[in-house]
Amino acid sequence: MSRRPQDGAERLLDLATAGLPAHRRAWGAAMRAELAAIDDPAVRRRFARSAARAAFGRGLGLRLGLGLGTGGLVAAVTVTASRLQLPHGGPGVLPVTVPVPGFLLLLVTLLATGKTRSLRFGLETGILALAAGLAALWTVLAIEGQVWMDRLGVFILDADPPRGAVDRSDVILDLFTTGMWVGHLVLWVPAVLVGATLGALVGGQQAPTDVQGSPAQ
Amino acid sequence: MALGRRPSPQTTAVILALAKQDSSWRHGYDLCQTLDLKAGTVYPILIRLAERGLVETAWEQAAPLGRPPRHLYRLSPAGADYLAGLDAEAGSAHHATSRARSARPATGAAAG
Numbered sequence: 001m002s003r004r005p006q007d008g009a010e011r012l013l014d015l016a017t018a019g020l021p022a023h024r025r026a027w028g029a030a031m032r033a034e035l036a037a038i039d040d041p042a043v044r045r046r047f048a049r050s051a052a053r054a055a056f057g058r059g060l061g062l063r064l065g066l067g068l069g070t071g072g073l074v075a076a077v078t079v080t081a082s083r084l085q086l087p088h089g090g091p092g093v094l095p096v097t098v099p100v101p102g103f104l105l106l107l108v109t110l111l112a113t114g115k116t117r118s119l120r121f122g123l124e125t126g127i128l129a130l131a132a133g134l135a136a137l138w139t140v141l142a143i144e145g146q147v148w149m150d151r152l153g154v155f156i157l158d159a160d161p162p163r164g165a166v167d168r169s170d171v172i173l174d175l176f177t178t179g180m181w182v183g184h185l186v187l188w189v190p191a192v193l194v195g196a197t198l199g200a201l202v203g204g205q206q207a208p209t210d211v212q213g214s215p216a217q
Numbered sequence: 218m219a220l221g222r223r224p225s226p227q228t229t230a231v232i233l234a235l236a237k238q239d240s241s242w243r244h245g246y247d248l249c250q251t252l253d254l255k256a257g258t259v260y261p262i263l264i265r266l267a268e269r270g271l272v273e274t275a276w277e278q279a280a281p282l283g284r285p286p287r288h289l290y291r292l293s294p295a296g297a298d299y300l301a302g303l304d305a306e307a308g309s310a311h312h313a314t315s316r317a318r319s320a321r322p323a324t325g326a327a328a329g
Contacts, residue, residue: 024264026288027260027264027288029285029288030245030260030274030287030288031245031256031260032285033277033284033285033286033287033288034244034245034246034256034287034288036284036285037244037246037284037287038246046255047246047249047256049257050255050256050257050258051256051257051260052257053257054256054257054258054260054261057257057261
């Protein structure tokens with residue numbers, strides 16, 4: 001059996017169709033088989049580029065929806081935690097903003113992986129949700145942090161008073177300290193990885209739902 | 218199952234191309250060439266049509282040595298019904314337009 005040596009077009013399409021959701025996996029195989037039947041290198045490149053875009057684009061709405069939805073939820077959780085503590089002071093929002101979004105990320109990644117039976121899809125969704133969650137968290141904390149400093153004279157994350165006089169920029173810069181990064185990411189990143197792993201385990205036990213047909217008659 | 222709304226011109230073109238050769242199977246790349254559309258346009262359409270039962274899919278039975286079997290497509294009976302529905306819709310729209318035109322006054326100088 002003679003087989004064409006792998007070229008850039010084939011590598012691109014292999015990459016784009018690797019880890020497609022289960023119900024689309026056969027379509028990835030269909031596009032790769034079609035590419036294998038094309039000989040002209042320029043036509044192969046065009047076909048692979050266009051098909052790769054189609055493969056990447058599938059499920060983009062779901063990824064974006066889940067990712068941005070998680071960001072919205074993280075923002076809502078943070079605002080709620082801040083506003084509930086603000087009237088009487090409290091330990092700061094850190095005990096809420098670390099575990100609750102972490103749990104949300106685990107849930108979203110598990111759902112995305114399990115539903116599509118694609119580890120890649122789940123991880124991409126989880127990473128997007130993590131990025132959206134961090135952006136939402138920083139935005140809310142930057143705004144609410146000013147309110148905490150004005151009313152209670154403490155930082156919003158841990159309710160610590162400042163050592164000296166602080167201005168608005170100090171309140172925002174406090175959010176970017178190493179403790180803030182590590183404190184959140186140390187739980188959020190594993191949450192995404194655990195969610196994807198659990199989703200793959202749960203999804204892997206479901207029956208395949210491919211729609212692809214029988215041999216041609 | 219119907220698409221729910223009027224299909225895009227590209228979707229209609231794919232359905233018509235599949236309808237032209239009745240029960241014979243077509244390849245994806247062959248459709249791209251016939252319609253002068255990119256794979257990134259044709260494949261999402263084929264996926265959608267197949268998922269809605271308007272297109273039947275199958276794998277090539279006798280693939281040449283050295284390459285995998287290709288995926289084949291043809292219009293399903295539901296797809297043929299859907300196309301007939303589109304034709305009827307287009308026909309009645311055309312009929313309504315013709316009737317409206319013929320009902321207009323012969324002189325176009327009503328305003329004024």
